[in-house]
Amino acid sequence: MKRRLFLVMLIGLFPCIVFAGHLYAAERTYNVLFIQSYNHRTPWNDRLTEGVRDGLSRGGIKAKVTTEYLDADYWTFASECVIMRRICERARQKNTDIIITSSDEAFYTLMHCGDSLPYKLPVVISGIKYPNEKLISKLPNVCGYTSKIDFVHLLENARRVFPNRTEVICVSDSSLLGLKGVAELERIWPNFQELHPEYKMKVMNVQSQAPNPVISSICYDYNAYNRIVIAPKWTPFLSFIGKNSKAPVFAGQSLALTNGVFCVHDMEPYEGANAAGKCAAQVLQGAIPSVIGVVDLPGKLLYDFKQLEFFRVNADKVSDSGIIMNAPLMERYRIWFVLFYSVVVGALVFLVIWLYRLNRHESRRRMHAQTRLLIQNRLVEQRDEFDNIFCSIRDGLITYDTDFRIHFVNRALMLMLELDPDTHTARSYEGQMAGSIFHIYLNGEDVLQSLLKQVRAERRVIPI
Numbered sequence: 235m236k237r238r239l240f241l242v243m244l245i246g247l248f249p250c251i252v253f254a255g256h257l258y259a260a261e262r263t264y265n266v267l268f269i270q271s272y273n274h275r276t277p278w279n280d281r282l283t284e285g286v287r288d289g290l291s292r293g294g295i296k297a298k299v300t301t302e303y304l305d306a307d308y309w310t311f312a313s314e315c316v317i318m319r320r321i322c323e324r325a326r327q328k329n330t331d332i333i334i335t336s337s338d339e340a341f342y343t344l345m346h347c348g349d350s351l352p353y354k355l356p357v358v359i360s361g362i363k364y365p366n367e368k369l370i371s372k373l374p375n376v377c378g379y380t381s382k383i384d385f386v387h388l389l390e391n392a393r394r395v396f397p398n399r400t401e402v403i404c405v406s407d408s409s410l411l412g413l414k415g416v417a418e419l420e421r422i423w424p425n426f427q428e429l430h431p432e433y434k435m436k437v438m439n440v441q442s443q444a445p446n447p448v449i450s451s452i453c454y455d456y457n458a459y460n461r462i463v464i465a466p467k468w469t470p471f472l473s474f475i476g477k478n479s480k481a482p483v484f485a486g487q488s489l490a491l492t493n494g495v496f497c498v499h500d501m502e503p504y505e506g507a508n509a510a511g512k513c514a515a516q517v518l519q520g521a522i523p524s525v526i527g528v529v530d531l532p533g534k535l536l537y538d539f540k541q542l543e544f545f546r547v548n549a550d551k552v553s554d555s556g557i558i559m560n561a562p563l564m565e566r567y568r569i570w571f572v573l574f575y576s577v578v579v580g581a582l583v584f585l586v587i588w589l590y591r592l593n594r595h596e597s598r599r600r601m602h603a604q605t606r607l608l609i610q611n612r613l614v615e616q617r618d619e620f621d622n623i624f625c626s627i628r629d630g631l632i633t634y635d636t637d638f639r640i641h642f643v644n645r646a647l648m649l650m651l652e653l654d655p656d657t658h659t660a661r662s663y664e665g666q667m668a669g670s671i672f673h674i675y676l677n678g679e680d681v682l683q684s685l686l687k688q689v690r691a692e693r694r695v696i697p698i
Contacts, residue, residue: 264296264332268334268336270282285504291511302325314347318347333352342366358514361379361500385422404463415467453480465483476494476495501533632647640666
């Protein structure tokens, strides 16, 4: 009975223990070693590191990622093992919790360098093109993702984009991965040629033969017009001649992008590293690597925008089958740029029209103001002339407007009415009502108002 009770209590506490383990994993800062196969000058190396960091973060792990570079293209395997042992020693000093590798060279050198660290720590692989399944099956601490090259898909895509190029040149070197790539291409070639008998293939090894025939076969127009190049493994030699190749180059590593390759069948650098980071987060949270296993992530067709322009291939022709990399902002966000420029042009047109209308309105206002000023000056001149004329008349003179208000009184009338002309000017009484300073009596009745009304109504001179 006690034993059963103990088992029940243990089962009840198990979720709490797992939850506490996850909480501890989320709070702790882990040391992660990320080994890239090539050097820091490789295109997309920053995107790889960024992908690993984001994958760990999204997986709920706080980690300090240390990136090391094997620089596999420039060393022999023995030298690579020496470099890898130094990397392992530095990782041991930093108390590394997990190792993530990118591409084949980093993983295979890590497992064969002679150091015991990769057998003690969990290892997450990514970007493996030619996986050694026999080796991986014997390593329970290894999990992650491969990204095998689909040469059939690559050849079919090359035939679709360049239907008139029927000669395939396979350029490789004598490295282990290069030979594996050539073997895989030769394995699928008979089936491809059976479907497309007009195609022919020639394998050229840049280490076992002089490089001049390779250069002349793909860099000169009269030789390369009917050819396409397949690169099972990207090499520094192809990086050198790829930018001068007159034949489109198809490869299986994103490393080749921006180095003269036309199309690559591979995972996007960020996505592959991000998946590896998420897988590492699962392991750090308690998942067993052998249970997670190694899964193949299908690659995508990645096109270099500059090579599309060089070979005059419309981007719309390849955008449905793959992703265009290295495209300028104008091309990546063409719709938004069109909308932005449309809004800007529309705003400029509206601004020009508004300024034109504003300037025209201001010109009219200025012209009207000047006209009013001229008319006002003219009226003033006319009034002064009118005053001078009527003030020179010896007879008394008073004028009224149509509202029967005084308009003008000359000096002679002011003297007749015993008004002081020196104190009051001729305009001093302007605006006063008729009858305020002057009256006309007939038979004892003031007839001024009635006379003014009769003048206004009959519009003629009324004699008194």
